[in-house]
Structure formats: structure tokens, C-alpha cells
Amino acid sequence: MLNCIIVEDEPLMRRLIEEYISKIPFLHLVATARNPVIASAILQTEAVDLIFLDIKMPQMSGIDFLQQHSVFQQVIFITAYPEYALQGFELNVTDYLMKPVTFERFYKACEKAKAKISGTATVKNNREQPGYIYVRCNNCLEKIALADILYVEAMLNYVQIVTAKQKYIVYSSLKAVNESLPDNAFLKIHKSYIVALAHITTISASQVKIAGRLLPISRRSQQALRQHLATVQQHNNNP
Incomplete structure (x- = not known):
């Protein structure tokens, strides 16, 4: 079971990701956050394996969040902006999903994260x-x-x-x-x-x-x- 959090400022998108997570047996949703500031506080108290992260958000972007914090968790970007893909992969994110996201594509990204976590240090x-x-x-x-x-x-x-x-x-x-x-x-x-x-x-x-x-x-x-x-x-x- 992989513990995950959603960091997304759009309520409708948060609900869609929650729905997708509920359909995947190896995922467990720990918390949701509307911005990286709240997400940072969650990571201080919860054991998290996987982060679903938006890029353009108020207060701090997803890119800035990864650059400024020590994030060892797997990260899947979910965004409407393809121009950040290169930066995302330079930050070694697990996958880069474009909105609107189909369940099939979402599941494939989660499988990739699961495989990476299984192969990393314990x-x-x-x-x-x-x-x-x-x-x-x-x-x-x-x-x-x-x-x-x-x-x-x-x-x-x-x-x-x-x-x-x-x-x-x-x-x-x-x-x-x-x-x-x-x-x-x-x-x-x-x-x-x-x-x-x-x-x-x-x-x-x-x-x-x-x-x-x-x-x-x-x-x-x-x-x-x-x-x-x-x-x-x-x-x-x-x-």
C-alpha cells in the first residue's frame, strides 16, 4: 500500500484525483492540500510515498516546491501546462500527466511509481x-x-x-x-x-x-x- 497526498488548488480536479485513487487498491490517500505550503506541513507529520502535484498554484508553484524542499517521495505532476515538462523531468519526477487525465493514463503513472518505490532503498x-x-x-x-x-x-x-x-x-x-x-x-x-x-x-x-x-x-x-x-x-x- 502506497500512502499518497494530492496537492492541487482546483477543487474539481482534487475530487477527480480522489476518485481515481479510490479505484486503485495499492493507493491510500492520506490527505489533500490546496497549495504546497499546506502540503509541506502534511509531509512533516505523515509518512508519504507518492505526491500528486499540480504546477501552477497560488503562493508557490509545484516546480518551486520541489526545488526548495527535500522531497524523497515519488512525484507525479498533473498539470495543464506542457511547457514545464522538461523542468519536471530534470527534477526527476516519476511522471508528467496532462489535464484532462484519463483513468488509464493515471493508473499507468501509479504503476510506474509503485515499481520505482519497490526498487528503492527501504x-x-x-x-x-x-x-x-x-x-x-x-x-x-x-x-x-x-x-x-x-x-x-x-x-x-x-x-x-x-x-x-x-x-x-x-x-x-x-x-x-x-x-x-x-x-x-x-x-x-x-x-x-x-x-x-x-x-x-x-x-x-x-x-x-x-x-x-x-x-x-x-x-x-x-x-x-x-x-x-x-x-x-x-x-x-x-x-
Whole structure:
């Protein structure tokens, strides 16, 4: 299921796109917005995979919106103006639909977005929301606060991102997850584990304890963990 939003200032066109979305089983409409300013606020709070975006709108154009924001979602332009097609594809949009849009053409564009999303990385971050990562699991895009993550564990062909409330099963490598996490808050302590440094409660020569779980430390990581502890102690001694 792909979470999507509509950004369109014309009410009739918004309703038509809503109707088209309702006919496609793999789409779920999260919200609609009459301009990019409202859309930006929605993207701050909702996990979104796909944006249906008009170009000429009040306050800000769809082109300006993509140029000024960190948008990692798939974007399908729906517009009455063919002259912006080149700019659209330079911005790497998924498709460019001309009004009036037939359902067949709309469906084809959505299939293209679905294929692209299926082939992209399952862990993403957004520089406009540095306190979160987005992960794809159970066919949904989940937004996880970095502060909630206790540790990440590598399994056979997936990883578990463990928070105090739940576990997220993500079909990704531990390396990909590690690259999406800030170095000052997380440390890879073993070939199978990344830990949130703030949640470590106990440290021994070969293990750390987080939320009652003992996790192994590799010899290579022991020095990095000692350096982190020394930095924290120095900071505490020099407030």
C-alpha cells in the first residue's frame, strides 16, 4: 500500500484525483492540500510515498516546491501546462500527466511509481526532519523517531529496528541502516548490532545492556565505545 497526498488548488480536479485513487487498491490517500505550503506541513507529520502535484498554484508553484524542499517521495505532476515538462523531468519526477487525465493514463503513472518505490532503498532520512528516519515495512512507510530507537539487529535477510514500544521488520542491510543514523548517537558494536548510545544502561568488557537485553561487543568496537564514554564523561565534568 502506497500512502499518497494530492496537492492541487482546483477543487474539481482534487475530487477527480480522489476518485481515481479510490479505484486503485495499492493507493491510500492520506490527505489533500490546496497549495504546497499546506502540503509541506502534511509531509512533516505523515509518512508519504507518492505526491500528486499540480504546477501552477497560488503562493508557490509545484516546480518551486520541489526545488526548495527535500522531497524523497515519488512525484507525479498533473498539470495543464506542457511547457514545464522538461523542468519536471530534470527534477526527476516519476511522471508528467496532462489535464484532462484519463483513468488509464493515471493508473499507468501509479504503476510506474509503485515499481520505482519497490526498487528503492527501504531506509531513508530527510534533512528537513533530522530527528526521524523512514523505513518501509509491512508494505507501509513508517516514520520512526531516532530518540525512540533502542538498537538495530541484523537477521538473515532483514533487520529489526527495536524501540521501547515495538519492533520494525525491515528488508534492508545493517550497513544501509547504519548509514542513515547519526554517528554521534548510534554505534555499530558488532557485525549484527547497532545501539543507541543514550539507551545503554550497563557496559562490561564484552557486552552492553539496553532495556534489559545483553548485546555483544566486538573487539573492534570496544575502543570506539570507550572513546564515546570518555567524551561523555569529559562533557559532564565541564558543563
